Structure formats: structure tokens, C-alpha cells
Amino acid sequence: MTTQAISSPDQARLEGVGPAFDPERLLHVRTLTRQAIQRIAAAIQPGMFEEDAVEMARDLLAEAGMLRGWHDVYVRFGSNTTKTFGAPSDPGVVLGEDDLFFIDIGPVLQDWEGDGGDSFVTGRDPDKARCAADARAIFHEVRHKWLSERATGRALYDYAVSCAAARGWVLNMDLSGHRIADFPHAAIHEGPLAGADFPPSRLLWVLEIHIRHPSEAYGAFFEDLLLEDSYF
């Protein structure tokens, strides 16, 4: 997939924020988002239907006052972990004993957006465990490149592709990062991080890593804000 370049003169405009922007609030929503993902994951068991897990996730988010989201709640099981953002899942997929699933939520609390994703495994399938761990590891490899080299968004995703390939996975470039801000960031910029020909600023961008097996029907996903090591 080719991505249209966004040149650095556009950086100030594309990294704009709305009137309610508040870094501390955004970081607080990030913390709540990561905690919610862990709570949802802990409630998922082999034998569940994916549809039931999504409903359970929405119930948990509603209880936490985090149901409203700038995107839908995604829990993907098994072969549906290869589906790209927004693509409907195949129905009726049951989580197996040696399986993989991921969670992707984007809650909005008052005026502030969260966005987080992570992958989890059941059982002891070493390849699936490695897939989930590698999505996380590639995220941090790419984030370290951002930290150490002030690389552009485009360079980060070029690097992510090579990181994924080096580990034997295929990177899904349809999920290639995006802005985050006070709600809605879509009013500022909906384009991908991978199209940015400037080094993205901290706290304003989400780095997404969605990898899949080159031939088998599973994949893994991890996403979080571009932030320094002390936040992880």
C-alpha cells in the first residue's frame, strides 16, 4: 500500500489540537484505557463466542463510564485477528484452548480520546504466543527508533515492515497510526502516521502494529501513544 506524503510544512497544522486539549487528561485516559483492556482480557475464556466477548467488553466499559468511543469496540478471536480495522468479523468464532485474541478500544471520556490495543493468548501454542509478544516488541522497536532518531512517520512504518518481516510476520499497513487529541481528532487530521514526512511529536500520535502470519489465519495487534520509556 502506498501512502500519500505529508510534508513537514504541514506538521503544525496536522499536529493541531482542539480547545479542550489537556496533556494530563489525555494521559489519564490512556491509563484508564490500558486498565480497561486488561480487565476485558481477564474476563475472556476459551469457549466464548467472539460476539459475546464484544458484548461483555461493552458492558465493562459502560460500567467504567467509558462506553462512548471514537471507534467501535473490537475483540477479535482466532482467524478474525487477521481482519483489518473496521472489517466485520466472521460470525460465530469461538475462542479455542490454544488460541489468540486481541482487543482494540478507543474510549472518549468527556472531551479526551483514548486508544489502545493489545493481544493475548490462551493455552501454550508457542507460535501464537510469539505472535502476540512480537506485536508488542515491534511496537517498542519502532518507538525506540522514533525516540533515538527523530524518524518521520513514513520512516517509522518502513522500519516496522522490516521489523515484522525479520520476525516472520506481515505488517498490515492499513493500520498505520493516526492522530489523537481532544475529541474528535478526526476534525484535525484523519490521515495515517505512515504518511507523515516529519517526526511526529509526543502524545499526539498513536502507533499501531498489526501483524499476521504469512500463511496461517492468525495475527496480533498492539497500539499505544508515542511516548517515552518511562510511560511503559
Place this chain on the structure above:
Amino acid sequence: MPRTAPPPDQARLQPFRLEALTPLNHEVLRLELSQIDGPPLTYREGQFVTVRLPDGTARSYSPAAACQGDGRLELHIRTLPGGRFSTWLRSDAGRSGALLDIGGPYGDCVWTPPATAGAPLLLLATGTGIAPIRAMLVRHLAGAGRHPVHLYWGGLDQPDLYLSEEFAALAHRHAHFRYTPVLAAATEPWRGRRGYVQAAAADDLPRLDGARVIACGSPAMVDAARTLLVAACGLAPDAFHADAFVAQGAAPMPSGDASLSLEVGLPQAPARRLAAPPGGTVLNTLAAAGLLQGVCGGQAACGTCRIGIAPAWRAALPPPGRKEARLLAALGSGPEQRLACQICLEAPLDGLRIELP
């Protein structure tokens, strides 16, 4: 399934990119397409779209997935030796990233529950005629609890029924849904039904008065099913639904004309009357008029399309589904408020009055 294409309508064609091509069995391919620009194509599950190849050849297929309003399409295409689309798909041109023009949606063979409470809805499919049936089931099955839903899917041999596991899983999950695969020429040991779908259904459901039937597949099956089920099972002739052109050989008239109206109350401006295409959502119409822009893509997630419903119209709307109701509650909504992305405009809602915040 391939159909006789309606006349090309340049104004309706939208560019799509072929994102993925996946074999589903020895002759059926799944095409995943995404719209490149323009307002996202929306359709009612069961309708079909026309795909125009670069050489101008047009073929029509029903989307196999529920409409998400996000410009994505999933088509199941049976490849045929020498077929133009099949040849193109096997060529260097027909690979991921290729561009295709798509028009539509067309047709009115959509989910239509029986008018009689408790009467069965019988779905019959052969081959890739399962595609629109699958889209309908994904969209409507969970909410169809008042009626038993029976699906009979026919093929020659087991590989033809490439979604059997999916339907078996649905049947396991939904007590009101029953799936019966039927093979006409099973070569491997087969403990399931043999013969033709219409005969199997007539055996299992000898009384179909009050029922509805939706049939998608070969013209031979559609014709035979209509004749058998009306004559032997008491099915009312007008309760048999199929793509009209499949049986009659005539191209259908395109649907989707702006024949409905939506009255929009605005906070500090005169009310506006908008033309609204049937089958789309209230949000589609408001977005096209520049009055409201959703954020989450019509997923009932962001709440930005919350609107008021005029008192006289509240009872005309179907009640909110669980997802919409839960978000409305989370937002502290009153009984007059609904999500515009969840209201599908059909003929009974012609003239619907809404209020924008």
C-alpha cells in the same frame, strides 16, 4: 452469485480497490474491496451491486457481508472456465490493488420476516447464492427471535458448501436458527441430507401457510422451489421472494432513488426537507446534506449523531437495539433521542421528522 447486469449507469459508478482475493473452495473466490472515494456505498443485505471490469464488462453480485457503511464490500465469485471476470481475476491485472468501478445497490430481495408471529422464515440457497443469505443472517438473525429461521444450502459435494462451519456455529448459538446442508452428488461418506434444497425443505416443513421464503441461487432451483412450496406446502405465492430477474431473465430496475423525504428541525434555522434514498440511514442523509458528521462510521459508538425524534414519529420507529440502547443510556438520553446512524429509512418512515441538537 453472478447475475445479468442492469444497464450501466455511469453516474452511480464508484471506484473501488481490490484489497484481497482469497479462495473459499476449488472455484469460489472471496473478493474484499474498499471504496476509494465518494460517499460510502450503502446497501440493504440481499441487494446486489454491479462490478464493471476495465474492459467494460459488467457483472453483478450480492455482497456477502452485512453493510457497515464504511465503503467495504465482500463478494463471493464462482470462477468459470472462460468467464470474463474469472479470466480477469486469474490474469496479472486481477490482483490486490486493482481498481474496479462498482454501481448500485439494486434489487429488493431483502430480509422480509413473515407477517404471522411464530411462522417460519425459510432461506434457500445454492452455490454462491449463499452470499446475500449470509449477509442477511449476519444483519438480522439475532433480532429475528420471534420467528424460526431455517436455512437450506445446496451443492453437489461437500466442498461446495464452503461456509458450512460458520452456519453450524450460528445454529449452535441461536436456538431459533436451523441449518441444513443438502448435497446432490456427495462422493465422500455423507450422513447429511441428499437431493435438492427445495425437496428437503418441503419434507421438513410440510405446512408453510403464514411463512415466507427467500430463495437465492440457480434459476432452476428458484423455479422448482416456488412451484413445489406453493403447491405442496400451502405457501402463499406472494410470500416467495427471489431475485426477480433470476427467474424472469429480465434486468431489475435500479433501486435507491431519492424517493423518501426527511424533515429536519434545526436549532436556529427553518426546518429543511431532505430527499432520502430508501435503505440508507438517517445519518447518511444528514451527512450528505452537510448537517451532521458522524465520527465512528455508523457503529453506534461515538454518539455524535444523537438526534431527537418528533413525538408523532416515535412509535413508528423500531425500538433501539441493545447496542444503541446501551450507548443512549450511557449518554443520559431521553426517550425522544435516538442515534441517526441506527435508523434505516424505509417506506413507512417517509416524511420522518427529526430534530438536530
